[in-house]
Amino acid sequence: xxxxxxxxxxxxxxxxxxxxxxxxxxxxxxxxxxxxxxxxxxxxxxxxxxxxxxxxxxxxxxxxxxxxxxxxxxxxxxxxxxxxxxxxxxxxxxxxxxxxxxxxxxxxxxxxxxxxxxxxxxxxxxxxxxxxxxxxxxxxxxxxxxxxxxxxxxxxxxxxxxxxxxxxxxxxxxxxxxxxxx
Amino acid sequence: xxxxxxxxxxxxxxxxxxxxxxxxxxxxxxxxxxxxxxxxxxxxxxxxxxxxxxxxxxxxxxxxxxxxxxxxxxxxxxxxxxxxxxxxxxxxxxxxxxxxxxxxxxxxxxxxxxxxxxxxxxxxxxxxxxxxxxxxxxxxxxxxxxxxxxxxxxxxxxxxxxxxxxxxxxxxxxxxxxxxxxxxxxxxxxxxxxxxxxxxxxxxxxxxxxxxxxxxxxxxxxxxxxxxxxxxxxxxxxxxxxxxxxxxxxxxxxxxxxxxxxxxxxxxxxxxxxxxxxxxxxxxxxxxxxxxxxxxxxxxxxxxxxxxxxxxxxxxxxxxxxxxxxxxxxxxxxxxxxxxxxxxxxxxxxxxxxxxxxxxxxxxxxxxxxxxxxxxxxxxxxxxxxxxxxxxxxxxxxxxxxxxxxxxxxxxxxxxxxxxx
Numbered sequence: 001x002x003x004x005x006x007x008x009x010x011x012x013x014x015x016x017x018x019x020x021x022x023x024x025x026x027x028x029x030x031x032x033x034x035x036x037x038x039x040x041x042x043x044x045x046x047x048x049x050x051x052x053x054x055x056x057x058x059x060x061x062x063x064x065x066x067x068x069x070x071x072x073x074x075x076x077x078x079x080x081x082x083x084x085x086x087x088x089x090x091x092x093x094x095x096x097x098x099x100x101x102x103x104x105x106x107x108x109x110x111x112x113x114x115x116x117x118x119x120x121x122x123x124x125x126x127x128x129x130x131x132x133x134x135x136x137x138x139x140x141x142x143x144x145x146x147x148x149x150x151x152x153x154x155x156x157x158x159x160x161x162x163x164x165x166x167x168x169x170x171x172x173x174x175x176x177x178x179x180x181x182x
Numbered sequence: 183x184x185x186x187x188x189x190x191x192x193x194x195x196x197x198x199x200x201x202x203x204x205x206x207x208x209x210x211x212x213x214x215x216x217x218x219x220x221x222x223x224x225x226x227x228x229x230x231x232x233x234x235x236x237x238x239x240x241x242x243x244x245x246x247x248x249x250x251x252x253x254x255x256x257x258x259x260x261x262x263x264x265x266x267x268x269x270x271x272x273x274x275x276x277x278x279x280x281x282x283x284x285x286x287x288x289x290x291x292x293x294x295x296x297x298x299x300x301x302x303x304x305x306x307x308x309x310x311x312x313x314x315x316x317x318x319x320x321x322x323x324x325x326x327x328x329x330x331x332x333x334x335x336x337x338x339x340x341x342x343x344x345x346x347x348x349x350x351x352x353x354x355x356x357x358x359x360x361x362x363x364x365x366x367x368x369x370x371x372x373x374x375x376x377x378x379x380x381x382x383x384x385x386x387x388x389x390x391x392x393x394x395x396x397x398x399x400x401x402x403x404x405x406x407x408x409x410x411x412x413x414x415x416x417x418x419x420x421x422x423x424x425x426x427x428x429x430x431x432x433x434x435x436x437x438x439x440x441x442x443x444x445x446x447x448x449x450x451x452x453x454x455x456x457x458x459x460x461x462x463x464x465x466x467x468x469x470x471x472x473x474x475x476x477x478x479x480x481x482x483x484x485x486x487x488x489x490x491x492x493x494x495x496x497x498x499x500x501x502x503x504x505x506x507x508x509x510x511x512x513x514x515x516x517x518x519x520x521x522x523x524x525x526x527x528x529x530x531x532x533x534x535x536x537x538x539x540x541x542x543x544x545x546x547x548x549x550x551x552x553x554x555x556x557x558x559x560x561x562x563x564x565x566x567x568x569x570x571x572x573x574x575x576x577x578x579x580x581x582x583x584x585x586x587x588x589x590x591x592x593x594x595x596x597x598x599x600x601x602x603x
Contacts, residue, residue, distance in 0.1 A: 023324030025370045029305070029313030036314065037306045040444050043385050043395055045452045081260070093468035097577050099459065104470075107453050114455035117393035121262060121291060124391045164470075168462065172399055172473035175508075 044113035048158030051112065055153035056134025058141040064131045065138050068120045076142050077101070082121075086142040089163050102143040106168055108152075108160040111136050133157065189544075191525035194518030194552050196500075197544040199528035245281075249274075254284055255353055264292025264391075267334065269356030272484045272503065278530075278538040279329070280359035282414050287421045288334050288357065290392035290456075294441055298425040301389065303371075303409065307447035310376030317411075317425050323366040326408060329537035330431040331505045332438055333358035333477050335461050339581030341588065342573065346600040351487040354600065355588070358505070360538035361422075363429050364412035369404050371445075381447035385454070386428050389443040396437045397451035398430060399475070406431050406536075409442065432507030432536035433475050434583075436461055464577040477507035478585035479566055481514050481541070481558035492596030495549040500527070504539045506560035513559050514541040520553035520589070521603055527556070552592040555603050569602055 044050050056064075070080070077085030077100070088098030101111055116132045118124050127135070133152045140146035146160060189197040225233055245252065252274045258266035268287045270280055280286075287293075298317045306312035337357035340347050347354065377400070384403060388394040398407070410418060410429040418424050423440030430437050436456055451457065451473065462470045481504035486492060504511045510533050515524040527541035541556070559565045572586035591601035 023367070023370065025324075025374050026322050027374055028319035028322060029311075029315050029371065029374050030319075032304055032306060032312035032314045036304065037312050040304055040387075041306070041446065042393070043387065043446065043452050043454070045448065045450075092464060092470075092577070093466075095578055097464055097468075097579065099464070101459070105455075105459050107458070110453050110455055110458050113395075113452075117395070118291065118391070118455075121265070124291065124393070167468065168458070168470050168472040169465075170473045171471045172475055175476040176399070176401055177405065 042113070042117055044109045044116075046107045046109050046158065048109050048154055051109070051154035051157060052129040053154065054129040054133055055151050056130050056132070056137055057151045058134075058137045058146065058148055060130075061134035061136070061138025061141075064127065064135045068127065068131075069135065072121065077139060085139055089143050092164065092167065101139055102145050102163065104164050104167070106162055106165050108136060108140065108145075108157050108162060111139065112157060189546075191543075192517065192519070192523040194523075194550075195546040195548055196516060196518045196523075196525040197546055199526060199543050252284070254286065255350075255356070262291075264289055267336075267357060269352050270359045271350070271352040272356050272358075272482065273351040273487045273490055275484075276501065276540075278360055278503070278540050279414060280361060280538075282361065282416065282419050282422070285332075285359040285361060285413075285419070285422055286334065286357045288336075288435060289421075290390070290394055292391055293420050294390045295420065296389060296425060296441055301425050301443065303426065303442060303445070305371055305375045305445045305447075307384070307445075308378035308381035308449070309372075309447050310378070313371070313375045315371065320366050320409060320411060320426070323370060325364050325411075326367055327362055327364040327412075328406075328408075328431070329360060329362050329534045330429060331358055331360040331536065331538050332429075332435045333505070333507075334435040335474075335477070335582045337435075338480075338482075338584040338586075338588070341569065341584055341586065341602075342579070342581045346602050348488065348600055350489045351482055351484045353488075355482045357435070358503075358538070360505075361413045362415065363408065363410040364415075365408040365410035365426070365429060368407040368409060368428075368445075371409065372403060372447075375447075377447055380449055383448050383451050385444070385446040385448055385452045386437070386439040386442060387444040387446075388423070388439045388441040390441050394436070394439055394441075394456065395452070395454045396439055396457055397448070397454065397473075398428075398433075398437060399473075400447075402430055402433065402475070430475075432477060432509075434461060434477060437475060461582055463580045463582050465575065466577050468577070474583055477505075478583055479506035479508065479511075479558050479560040479564040480504065480585040481511075481556040481566060482588050483516070483554055483556050483590060486554070486592065486598055487590050488598050488600050491598055492547055492592060494596065495547055498545045498547055500543045500545050500554065502527075502541050502556050504529075504541055504556070504558040505537065506558065506562075506564060507536060508560050508562050508564055510535050510561045511539040511541075511558055512561045512563075514539075515557045515559075516541075516543045517555040517557075518545060518552045521555055521587075524557065547592070549594060549596075551594050553601060553603060554590045554592060555587050557587050 074080030088103035254268035334357035
């Protein structure tokens with residue numbers, strides 16, 4: 001009797017319900033317009049392909065930094081209550097490695113991306129695109145990563161070679177299941 | 183029952199993991215408490231809770247006020263109350279599911295208050311058709327429920343300090359929690375948008391004031407990733423990403439992007455701040471490991487532990503948690519003599535993939551000093567390393583993804599200190 005009931009139940013399931021390992025999608029995504037995509041596409045990869053128009057100089061950046069960043073990061077990015085941003089170049093193999101933007105970060109595009117989306121902490125996204133170019137130029141200039149007369153824009157910023165550009169080893173492939181397609 | 187010497191499994195009084203089961207249920211001791219009875223009625227002999235009506239219903243229940251001190255411990259940046267972390271009080275909890283209100287938090291600039299009716303998830307980049315999903319739309323998709331731990335890559339990082347910090351299990355290791363998550367398999371949304379074959383990563387971005395963003399390898403997105411909408415049966419909490427978060431079982435907590443608003447399919451990683459300046463680990467040669475995406479195999483004894491002192495010699499249960507970002511826990515061994523001998527603990531099933539697993543072992547403590555350790559092994563043969571071996575992999579001061587063996591020193595008087603083994 002139980003067997004019969006079970007068999008009947010299976011038939012009902014097969015007839016009416018798609019019990020599958022890969023469920024079907026109801027397909028409710030709405031096409032995004034190019035304007036919608038552009039409005040949210042704020043991430044900046046190393047090739048700089050999404051950098052906005054505009055530019056900023058080291059001198060302009062020094063003023064932006066003093067007004068918006070110094071209170072947390074200290075003069076020239078050292079000695080504030082929050083993260084140290086400059087110096088430490090060449091210390092990564094020492095007994096006391098100092099990780100800063102200039103000593104450790106591999107790409108200048110990352111600095112642009114992060115400052116523009118998340119800084120200053122009390123008023124994120126309050127800086128103009130030009131201000132961000134300028135403050136990045138200033139920070140890089142503190143350790144000579146960019147020259148004192150540098151002007152950064154969408155073309156020149158991705159060309160900056162950070163001192164620790166080749167200092168990373170990706171560990172990701174070690175976790176990849178052998179069956180997984182890339 | 184009392185355990186006999188036949189039950190010994192290792193040095194220091196560790197008993198075989200089935201000792202308690204063999205002894206049957208605990209003998210009852212509660213019967214005599216309220217023996218007195220009035221001659222003409224039973225009221226006089228009953229507790230007050232049986233003689234007066236109880237409290238009314240509530241719309242959303244809260245824990246017993248008697249246990250109102252079970253709270254997350256908060257470590258925020260001074261003057262920046264939304265930046266920092268709060269830790270799960272592991273030593274005050276049992277089982278494997280963390281109550282949602284005690285799930286650890288790590289926020290980089292506070293918890294956003296997102297209107298679910300206005301929030302959208304956009305999938306774009308290297309896809310045939312960029313798509314926008316509302317929450318209402320996602321709620322109509324086929325869903326999947328599973329248990330998964332989420333662990334901050336900085337969890338247990340305090341154990342790199344030269345001297346062991348004297349704090350609780352939660353204070354040391356409480357940046358891990360486990361929930362039942364329910365949501366939409368990410369592969370469904372990716373297939374709907376049509377992923378370009380050139381894409382091998384995607385960028386996930388949150389709608390918080392840090393704009394938290396991380397690159398995720400596409401194989402993980404197609405494997406077991408989901409857009410989580412529910413946590414322990416209820417809509418996901420604001421601290422955990424309401425209205426939606428990315429769930430990447432076993433991966434660094436930071437990659438499980440909360441308040442998820444955007445997924446961009448890309449050729450390679452975007453190299454965001456949190457995968458370059460943070461969540462990377464410098465090695466002695468000056469090179470840094472990046473994209474250490476998966477959390478290692480790990481365990482911690484939650485009872486006895488710092489703050490939960492012994493109450494005289496006798497029979498105790500050692501209880502703890504084990505987990506691995508690579509899969510299921512295969513075994514947990516416990517030592518009461520600082521690693522000279524080990525006994526295998528019982529795994530309190532179900533043992534689930536990339537979820538917390540509870541282990542238990544009876545212990546007859548005879549009052550002597552004892553160094554308690556636990557060592558987990560996962561189904562792929564990964565074993566928790568010794569602290570010295572873990573430290574040797576990295577340059578000084580590196581503290582991410584610490585998964586070495588942890589220890590509690592039980593002193594002769596029953597006091598418990600954090601110790602290194």
